[in-house]
Amino acid sequence: MHSQTCKMFAFLKLCLVISGANAANILGVVLTPSYSHQIVFKPLWRELSLRGHQVTTITTHPIKDPKLVNLTEIDLSFFLRDSDSEQFIKKHIEVSHTNFVDALRDLYNTMSRAADHMLDYGPVKELINDQNAHFDLLIVEYLLHIPLAFAHRFNCPSIGMLSVDGTNSIYKKVGNPTHSSLYPDSFLPYGNKLSLSERVISFVYNFVLEPYIENELTEIQQKIVTKHFGGDCPPIQDLASNISMLFVDSDPIFHHNRPLVPAVVQIGGGSHRSSPKPLPKDLQLVLDKATNGFIYFSLGSNMRSEFLPANTVDMILEVFGELPYTVLWKFGEEISNKPSNVIISKWLPQQDVLRHPNIKLFITQGGLQSMDEAIYSYVPMIGIPFFGDQSYNVKKLVNKGLGLELNYRTLERKQFKETILEVINNPSYRNTIKKLAELAQDQPMSGTEKAVWWTEYVLRHKGAKHLRSPLLDIPWYQYLLIDVIGVLLLSLSVTLFLIMFAIRTLVRLAKRKLFVIPEEKKSS
Structure with a gap:
């Protein structure tokens, strides 16, 4: 028994050495x-x-x-x-x-x-x-x-x-x-x-x-x-x-x-996503009570909602106040005139908010990580891009059928409300997201x-x-085949030149034979 223990210890020690x-x-x-x-x-x-x-x-x-x-x-x-x-x-x-x-x-x-x-x-x-x-x-x-x-x-x-x-x-x-x-x-x-x-x-x-x-x-x-x-x-x-x-x-x-x-x-x-964690109790209670569903609005960590013009913020609040949904808005400052269905917070556990079963829509700036988190939680989106790769990401979102795009510079009250209702009430967006997310996750690792x-x-x-x-x-001209194309063009040009030269020579010889008077005719 003692010898077996020693052997086991030696084996574990060897494993540690190899691992180290x-x-x-x-x-x-x-x-x-x-x-x-x-x-x-x-x-x-x-x-x-x-x-x-x-x-x-x-x-x-x-x-x-x-x-x-x-x-x-x-x-x-x-x-x-x-x-x-x-x-x-x-x-x-x-x-x-x-x-x-x-x-x-x-x-x-x-x-x-x-x-x-x-x-x-x-x-x-x-x-x-x-x-x-x-x-x-x-x-x-x-x-x-x-x-x-x-x-x-x-x-x-x-x-x-x-x-x-x-x-x-x-x-x-x-x-x-x-x-x-x-x-x-x-x-x-x-x-x-x-x-x-x-x-x-x-x-x-x-x-x-x-x-x-x-x-x-x-x-x-x-x-x-x-x-x-x-x-x-x-x-x-x-x-x-x-x-x-x-x-x-x-x-x-x-x-x-x-x-x-x-x-x-x-x-x-979505490899950066963390394991699900419980929401803060007060937030969990609010979202659980949102029986009609809720909208999550966040413009990310760089482009923050408080950077929006005051008149745009007022218009957004008016539209939110007319909706039958709770609205969770990541906003860095207090808003005095917000409707009762709008909840403001400086920070929110985004991944777990997106995992909540009552969520209807995510309004995002189009950051890649935010969009990934929404896609793998099957949440349709409205993208409002501002800079960097956000426009590129949002265009792909629209082309793939995962949501719609709005321009913050020309955003109007009627358009904003209609877009929100379209994405929430049309099941095709959520169904498409679910299908694509399942395809993306079907990987060996x-x-x-x-x-x-x-x-x-x-x-x-x-x-x-x-x-x-x-x-x-290799130099760029080789990758673009410019040297190969040049050789082919030169070869083609030389070939055409030789053919033309041969044809002209033959024509010239033929003309000489046609116009040369035979010796018999000369003597007669």
């Missing part, structure tokens, strides 16, 4: 100070740490779970207290409707400046300068390429990850095929089927405007990288194209069904499980250069 040998040091860097961006990364940090990996994250939204003993978080939440962020969002919304290119350039410039400030933060600088620090893998939010300099600093492979679908410029960086008409960029407010004018705009954006913005942004980011990581850091274009994998928060059901190279992995499908498996794949093989797209190693 497979554990890795992973650095995660997500510098976008937005909850909707950070929330997609949290399940990955949690799961990797629970699997025994030592995970260090640089984030504005730390998990702060003492049970995750393998997770170390460098807290950048101080950045959220920046008073300028509110003004920037208001300005960006306004500029987006007048000068799209300037708005996009301003957005990326602001994000780059924010990254610069975050890298100046004491604990981050200490990590960069710590000669004893070692990491086996870097996982970064791939919107900016500045954090990829950590891969050079620690001489480790990297994985890019997105809380949204990839833009065409991002897909190009990993050698994934793009097409301006079939797969319009997510910054453009187009759906699946583009008109001729939209195809022209999409083409110009992809091949003229986007490269122009990209070149300007590259210069700014390179200066920031040199400032914090030194002049020996490679060009950020090289760092961006040398990532081992790219995780995108998309799926083939709601997003474009597009070709993907092996290095691109779709982890969408969840998005988080995919991300974990491929993360450990990169760790096992110390990178994934063998999955590198061949598109990255």
